[in-house]
Each structure stands twice: as structure tokens, then as C-alpha cells.
Amino acid sequence: MTEARPGEPGAAPRRQPGVVVRGLSVSYGDVVAVSGVDFQIEKGEVLGLLGPNGAGKSTIIDAITGLRAPSAGAIEICGVDLLRRPADAKRKIGVAMQTTGLPAAITPREALEAFGRLYGVAARVGELEARFGLEAKSGARVATLSGGQKQRLALALAFVNDPELLVLDEPTAGLDPASRRELHGYIGGLKREGRAVLIATHDMDEAYRLCDRLIILHQGQIVAQGAPGALAARVGAAMRVEVHAGTPVQAEWLSAEPLFDHLVVDGFTVSFSTANLEAALARLMAVLSLQAVEVVTLRASRASLEDIIAELVQRPGLE
Amino acid sequence: MQALLSQTGLALRLAFRNPMGLLYGFLFPLIFLAAFWALYRYEEVPLALHMGELLTVTVLGGACFGLATTLVSERELGVWRRYRATPTPTWVFVTAILISRYLLIAAAALLQLLVAFAVGMPVPTDPAGLFVAFTFVTIAFLGVGLVIALLADNVPAVQALGQCIFLPMLMIGGVAVRLSALPDWALHVSAFLPGRYAVAVIQSCVTGGGLGDRGFDLFALLAIGLAGFIAGVTLFRWEPSGRRERRTNLIGAVAAVSGWVLVGLLAHAQGRIAAPVTVLEDVGSVSDYVAPRVTTARPDTPSDVVASSASTVASEAAPHVAAPEQGISRPEPAPAVRPAPTSWREVTPADFDQVAFDRLPSDDGLVAPVARDGQEPDLAAVDQLERVRAALPGWPPGRVADPVQRVRNLLYVAAVPDLLQMGEIERFLPAIVLERLSAEFSRAELARILFWIATHPLEGEDSAIGQLETAGLPGVSGPTRAVRGRAMLYAFKLLGRLTGQLPARPDTPAPDAAAQP
Numbered sequence: 001m002t003e004a005r006p007g008e009p010g011a012a013p014r015r016q017p018g019v020v021v022r023g024l025s026v027s028y029g030d031v032v033a034v035s036g037v038d039f040q041i042e043k044g045e046v047l048g049l050l051g052p053n054g055a056g057k058s059t060i061i062d063a064i065t066g067l068r069a070p071s072a073g074a075i076e077i078c079g080v081d082l083l084r085r086p087a088d089a090k091r092k093i094g095v096a097m098q099t100t101g102l103p104a105a106i107t108p109r110e111a112l113e114a115f116g117r118l119y120g121v122a123a124r125v126g127e128l129e130a131r132f133g134l135e136a137k138s139g140a141r142v143a144t145l146s147g148g149q150k151q152r153l154a155l156a157l158a159f160v161n162d163p164e165l166l167v168l169d170e171p172t173a174g175l176d177p178a179s180r181r182e183l184h185g186y187i188g189g190l191k192r193e194g195r196a197v198l199i200a201t202h203d204m205d206e207a208y209r210l211c212d213r214l215i216i217l218h219q220g221q222i223v224a225q226g227a228p229g230a231l232a233a234r235v236g237a238a239m240r241v242e243v244h245a246g247t248p249v250q251a252e253w254l255s256a257e258p259l260f261d262h263l264v265v266d267g268f269t270v271s272f273s274t275a276n277l278e279a280a281l282a283r284l285m286a287v288l289s290l291q292a293v294e295v296v297t298l299r300a301s302r303a304s305l306e307d308i309i310a311e312l313v314q315r316p317g318l319e
Numbered sequence: 320m321q322a323l324l325s326q327t328g329l330a331l332r333l334a335f336r337n338p339m340g341l342l343y344g345f346l347f348p349l350i351f352l353a354a355f356w357a358l359y360r361y362e363e364v365p366l367a368l369h370m371g372e373l374l375t376v377t378v379l380g381g382a383c384f385g386l387a388t389t390l391v392s393e394r395e396l397g398v399w400r401r402y403r404a405t406p407t408p409t410w411v412f413v414t415a416i417l418i419s420r421y422l423l424i425a426a427a428a429l430l431q432l433l434v435a436f437a438v439g440m441p442v443p444t445d446p447a448g449l450f451v452a453f454t455f456v457t458i459a460f461l462g463v464g465l466v467i468a469l470l471a472d473n474v475p476a477v478q479a480l481g482q483c484i485f486l487p488m489l490m491i492g493g494v495a496v497r498l499s500a501l502p503d504w505a506l507h508v509s510a511f512l513p514g515r516y517a518v519a520v521i522q523s524c525v526t527g528g529g530l531g532d533r534g535f536d537l538f539a540l541l542a543i544g545l546a547g548f549i550a551g552v553t554l555f556r557w558e559p560s561g562r563r564e565r566r567t568n569l570i571g572a573v574a575a576v577s578g579w580v581l582v583g584l585l586a587h588a589q590g591r592i593a594a595p596v597t598v599l600e601d602v603g604s605v606s607d608y609v610a611p612r613v614t615t616a617r618p619d620t621p622s623d624v625v626a627s628s629a630s631t632v633a634s635e636a637a638p639h640v641a642a643p644e645q646g647i648s649r650p651e652p653a654p655a656v657r658p659a660p661t662s663w664r665e666v667t668p669a670d671f672d673q674v675a676f677d678r679l680p681s682d683d684g685l686v687a688p689v690a691r692d693g694q695e696p697d698l699a700a701v702d703q704l705e706r707v708r709a710a711l712p713g714w715p716p717g718r719v720a721d722p723v724q725r726v727r728n729l730l731y732v733a734a735v736p737d738l739l740q741m742g743e744i745e746r747f748l749p750a751i752v753l754e755r756l757s758a759e760f761s762r763a764e765l766a767r768i769l770f771w772i773a774t775h776p777l778e779g780e781d782s783a784i785g786q787l788e789t790a791g792l793p794g795v796s797g798p799t800r801a802v803r804g805r806a807m808l809y810a811f812k813l814l815g816r817l818t819g820q821l822p823a824r825p826d827t828p829a830p831d832a833a834a835q836p
């Protein structure tokens with residue numbers, strides 16, 4: 001049985017939002033990086049910010065964490081106005097940035113203690129080290145940690161102030177698969193603890209796996225938002241299928257079929273997008289079987305972010 | 320406050336884990352010290368006359384390179400961006416890094432001083448003043464370092480910008496090349512640079528009169544430091560690629576240079592451009608002040624020329640120094656009158672007539688100064704002078720049995736502070752010494768002994784110079800011939816006072832007296 005997502009039928013009644021962003025615009029001189037963005041994140045909800053490089057993800061993250069002043073708009077963190085009471089708002093936020101952002105010679109223990117004092121709290125160093133698997137590296141210098149250990153330390157630092165909102169900027173960038181799975185587990189735990197989580201990523205798989213809701217950005221504006229499945233279904237580009245056949249395939253066998261979007265037939269290879277993977281595969285196999293074409297390999301993957309954005313930009317107004 | 324202490328402690332711990340930082344911050348200052356020691360190894364007072372330069376270079380390196388490199392490399396790593404996401408205000412981080420850098424520079428300077436003491440440098444004349452001076456110098460250069468850090472986008476840029484300030488300061492700023500060796504145009508430029516004020520105020524506290532007359536130097540350093548901090552506030556950025564408006568850059572740059580320009584213009588307006596007179600002056604030899612004798616009567620006497628035994632005082636004492644402060648013309652040969660005395664007991668008033676008192680250095684000059692009658696020392700100097708006055712009756716070297724040695728020892732009490740240019744107190748000590756001598760000897764007896772010492776400055780022993788701490792003064796170690804030269808001058812001057820040939824002067828100098836060479 002799947003868990004009901006916030007905002008969907010069957011979800012628990014709404015509490016005070018973790019984040020409310022209204023009319024957010026950020027400019028660098030004459031360059032507008034983000035323009036008129038509105039969204040909110042409920043507590044217990046994981047929101048993914050998606051978009052290609054330069055879409056405005058990091059700028060929104062910077063604005064929400066108080067690193068960059070907006071040129072217009074308002075941001076509330078758990079009911080606290082970030083622009084008027086930045087220190088109070090920052091006490092409610094835990095941040096894990098793309099880079100660890102620590103001096104090379106500091107140790108995880110020292111970093112956790114120091115950041116605890118910066119938030120005016122006594123960090124539960126032992127507990128955080130145990131939770132994020134850092135006990136063995138407690139006294140090692142950050143420069144000697146692996147990429148995964150550094151990311152776990154960044155995540156542990158985001159917890160020193162027991163935040164109500166977690167902001168994770170590309171949390172799994174550069175990690176090996178095992179470390180990624182580990183981090184996905186931690187993030188799932190945050191959701192269960194009822195914290196609001198904002199994740200910036202450009203990894204669609206990660207977004208599908210972790211997020212209750214996605215916001216897709218393009219050139220500083222929101223081009224779509226919604227639950228991952230619903231969003232993919234709306235754009236009709238949930239999955240991408242690629243088939244290598246034993247004999248050449250004729251395009252006319254498949255072109256009339258509405259289940260196959262963006263169909264490309266090139267000799268022995270067939271590729272298409274579909275919002276209904278099960279039905280599309282059944283239909284494909286039936287057609288190929290009828291033509292006595294043997295399937296050598298078949299690969300189904302989620303549509304890339306670029307595919308979705310291309311689709312959304314071509315078909316605006318899908319929210 | 321807890322965050323400030325925590326950040327300061329963390330910055331210090333991290334600094335001590337950086338081998339390159341330690342190398343540049345601690346080892347290099349010691350290498351500089353060793354280089355200066357080797358370079359000036361012939362000086363009578365090891366290193367003391369160069370601590371202004373040495374400590375300034377230490378502060379300059381620690382602030383302009385150490386601070387800026389740390390700040391920029393942390394910014395490149397994203398450390399400051401990460402800090403900014405916390406609720407702790409900006410000033411805590413900036414203050415912590417400035418305090419930690421101040422402490423690191425202070426530790427390096429202290430280490431330098433300790434090594435200097437170990438090789439024989441005397442205790443600074445004004446230790447408390449030295450601490451204050453060091454603090455002002457560090458404030459000035461930390462302000463400069465902050466501006467460098469905020470202008471530079473990366474560590475190589477820090478090195479480039481730092482050198483743009485460091486090298487001119489060394490070459491024409493009075494730090495590595497003495498102001499007295501600079502051409503006139505460079506002296507004018509140096510007035511705009513903090514280096515000369517840093518060297519002057521530190522040196523004054525090590526061997527001079529302390530902070531008393533260094534008000535302008537302190538003001539200059541503070542103004543330059545504050546200008547740097549104001550520019551730092553304007554230019555501050557958390558990220559390496561932080562974009563700033565052109566107007567902000569302009570305001571920051573104007574703020575940064577305003578302190579330098581203000582100080583330079585004020586120095587010009589107040590006529591503070593000229594280089595100070597060299598500290599170690601050639602005091603001349605006995606023959607400069609006493610007419611040589613023709614020894615027809617006693618050709619075999621060892622002192623057929625009174626000055627012979629002492630004629631090399633100046634050259635031996637200070638072989639490296641240039642011409643005397645004032646031109647000392649050699650006296651015309653005098654006709655033979657009578658043989659030279661062979662002991663102080665044979666000295667007669669007729670011998671006093673051989674002394675050319677008018678050729679002695681001016682009482683108002685740098686060498687062997689003597690206070691005017693009724694002239695009052697600064698309040699800061701009164702206590703130290705009183706300590707000396709109280710210590711002299713019980714001072715062991717002032718109680719030795721040999722009367723000549725006793726007088727010689729007491730003359731060292733005036734000679735050493737003169738050599739070290741102990742500003743306010745040096746000119747008042749001759750009167751205290753004379754007071755003590757007058758209590759020990761009759762006027763006639765004292766005059767004969769003084770004449771004898773003045774004409775035999777290299778005789779006797781000089782262990783008393785190493786015992787001056789017990790008389791409330793700094794001692795010197797190593798060769799002490801320069802001290803003997805100064806003792807010779809004071810012996811002549813006190814003799815002149817006793818015989819009336821150098822009358823005491825009123826407190827208000829006559830117009831022509833001020834112009835006396």
C-alpha cells in the first residue's frame with residue numbers, strides 16, 4: 001500500500017507550512033536569475049526543485065537559506081519572515097550544500113561542535129556521528145574523508161540545530177551508488193520525522209524516488225509543478241523505451257499507435273516515450289511478434305530532465 | 320560571545336595545523352632575525368637598533384599575506400558561504416579571524432623578541448609601550464590585509480596584490496632600507512606608507528623614549544587601519560565570485576586609500592618628511608677634544624700623547640657608522656707645555672685647559688645629551704629617574720674600592736641610555752650621576768678623575784655595564800666600546816660643569832644656543 005502524498009486525497013490535514021515563497025525574484029545586476037516564483041512546502045513534505053544548469057535552482061536555495069537577498073518577494077520559514085528576522089529564520093533551517101564548505105584541517109567532531117555554537121546550541125556530536133556513520137572518522141581531518149563521508153558530514157551539520165526545514169543542494173552529486181542509496185535512506189527518514197525538505201537536483205530518478213512534489217524550473221521561472229507521477233503523466237513522457245531487434249523494423253508497423261510518443265525507428269533500433277509503460281510494452285511485443293521480429297535487448301528508463309523540460313517548454317501551462 | 324570565542328579558538332587551531340602557514344608565520348621571521356643579526360653583527364647592542372624593522376616585517380607578512388591568504392582560501396572552499404547560512408552575524412566571523420591573526424602575529428613577534436634576547440638584545444626601554452605600538456602596527460596592517468583579501472578573487476591574486484604593497488614598503492617605505500638612505504623623492508613617498516610609522520614607533524619603544532613623542536605615528540597607523548576596516552566593510556563578500564557594483568568597488572577603494580593619503584598629506588603639512596638622524600653616531604676620539612702634547616720632557620712615557628690610548632675609541636666602537644653627526648675639526652697642534660700625567664692623582668687644573676669643551680657634541684643633540692637646568696622630565700620618565708637615583712648609592716659597581724673604576728662605572732649609567740637613545744630619561748641621567756659622584760668625592764678629586772677617565776676611556780673594566788638592570792636600566796652585552804665612547808663624552812661634559820667651563824644652561828635656550836653645532 002502506498003503512502004498518501006501531502007496535498008493528495010487521503011493525506012493528513014495541513015499544518016503550518018515549512019516554507020512559503022511568494023513572488024520571489026532575484027537579480028544579479030541587470031540579469032534576472034529568478035522571476036516571480038511562488039510555492040510552499042508543507043511539513044513532512046519533500047519538494048524537489050528541478051531544472052537544468054542556470055534554471056535558477058541554486059538561486060532559490062540561496063534566497064531561502066538567507067545567502068542571497070531577493071530583489072522582490074517574500075519568504076517565510078515556519079512562520080518567520082526571513083527578510084525581517086533572518087537570524088530567527090536561519091535557526092529553523094538546516095543546510096547541506098553541494099560542497100562540504102569546511103576548512104581542510106578541521107575534524108568532523110570540531111565542525112559539529114563549532115556549528116552547534118554558531119546556532120547557539122550544544123550539538124549532540126556523538127548522536128549525529130552515530131546517525132551518519134562518522135564515529136570512525138570523528139578525529140580525522142576533512143581533507144582525508146571520502147566523498148560519501150564528506151556528504152554525510154554535510155548532512156550531519158545540517159542537523160546540529162534540529163531544523164524544521166532541511167535544504168539539500170544536490171545532495172548526491174558525485175557520490176557512488178552505495179552512498180547515494182544511503183543518503184536516500186536518510187532523506188526518507190527526514191520525511192518520516194515530519195520535517196519539510198527542499199531538494200535541488202537535476203537527477204530525475206532521484207526526484208521520483210525522494211520527492212512528494214516537484215517544481216520544474218526553466219530560465220528562472222516555474223514551468224510545471226506537481227506530484228512526480230502526475231507531472232510525468234501530464235507531459236506524457238514518464239518513461240523512455242529503447243529496443244534492439246534481431247531484424248530490421250519498419251516504422252509503419254508502429255507509427256499509428258498512440259501509446260508511442262516521439263517514436264524513432266532506425267533499422268534494428270526502436271525508441272519512444274510513453275506515459276503508460278505496461279500497455280506500451282505489451283503493444284510493442286505484440287506488433288514485433290506478429291512481424292516475427294526477435295527482441296535482442298529492451299531498456300526502459302525514466303525520461304530525462306531534458307526530455308521533460310523540452311516537453312514542458314513546448315507545451316506551457318501544464319500546471 | 321561564545322561563538323566569537325569558539326571561532327577564534329578554531330581559527331587558531333586550524334592555523335597551527337597548516338605547515339605552510341607555520342613556515343611563513345614563524346620560521347620566516349626567525350630567518351629575518353638571523354639575517355639581521357649576521358648583517359649587523361658588529362654592532363655593540365645586538366639587534367636592538369633593528370627591532371623596528373624586524374617586527375614590522377613580521378606584522379606586514381602576517382597581516383598582508385597570512386590574513387588575506389587564509390580568508391581567500393576559505394572563501395574559495397565555500398567555508399564562508401557555509402558560515403553565512405548560520406544565524407551568527409558577519410562581524411563575529413570577521414572579528415574572530417582578525418583576533419586570531421593578531422594573536423598569531425603576536426606569537427611570532429614574541430618568539431622573535433625571545434630569540435633576540437637570547438643573543439644579547441637588552442630589554443626594550445618601554446615594554447608596555449612596545450605592546451601598544453605593536454598593536455597599532457598590527458591594526459594598520461590587518462586593515463590592509465583585509466582589503467587585499469576582499470579585492471583578490473583567489474590565492475595567487477593575494478600574492479600579487481600583497482607584493483604590490485610589501486615590496487614598495489620594504490624598498491621606499493623605510494622598512495628594509497633606512498629612511499636616511501633614501502633619496503628625497505622616496506622620503507616624500509614614504510610619508511604615505513604605513514611602514515615608516517610602524518618602524519619608528521616600535522623602534523622608539525625598543526631603544527628610544529617610548530610612546531611619548533610618537534603620537535603622530537600612532538595616529539597614522541590607526542587612521543590607515545581604520546580606513547582598511549571601513550573599506551573591508553564596504554567590499555566584504557562571502558563568495559569568491561561575488562558580484563559587486565562598480566560604485567561599491569569605487570567607494571571601497573576610496574576608503575582604503577583615504578587613510579594613506581590623509582596621513583601622507585598631514586606628514587607633509589607638519590614637516591615630518593625628513594629622515595631621523597642615525598642612531599649610532601661616531602663620538603670622535605680623545606684627540607678631538609684634547610690638545611696633543613709634545614713629549615720632549617718625558618719621551619719614554621707611555622702616554623706621550625694623551626689621546627694615544629684612546630684615539631681609536633670611535634673607530635673601534637662603531638666601525639660601521641658614517642661620518643660624525645657634526646663636523647669635528649681637529650685642533651691645531653698646541654705648543655708643548657708639560658708632560659702628561661701618569662695617574663689621575665697627577666692631573667692638575669692646567670690639564671683641564673687642554674680640553675676643547677666647545678668641540679663636544681651639543682647638549683641638545685642626539686649624542687651625550689644633557690638636560691638644561693630646571694628642565695623637568697616627562698611624568699612617565701620621573702619614576703624611572705627616581706628609581707635610578709635611589710638605586711645608585713647601593714649599586715655595587717658604584718661602591719668598588721678603586722675610585723677611578725667607581726666613577727667610570729657610574730658614568731656608564733648615563734652612557735648606556737645615551738647609546739640606546741632612551742628618549743626622555745637619557746638627558747637627565749648625567750645630573751643624577753653627577754649628584755652621586757659629588758656625594759662620593761671632593762670637587763677637585765672628582766675633576767681629576769673625570770679628566771683621567773675622559774682621556775683614558777679604554778682603561779679599567781666594564782663589567783658594570785652588564786649590571787645596569789640593578790640600577791633600573793637596561794644592560795647591554797657583548798663588546799662595549801661604544802659605551803666607553805659615550806662615557807668619555809660625559810666625563811668631559813661633567814668635568815666642564817665642575818670647572819665652570821661648560822656652565823649649566825637655563826631651561827629656555829638662547830637663540831644662538833639652539834643653532835650650536
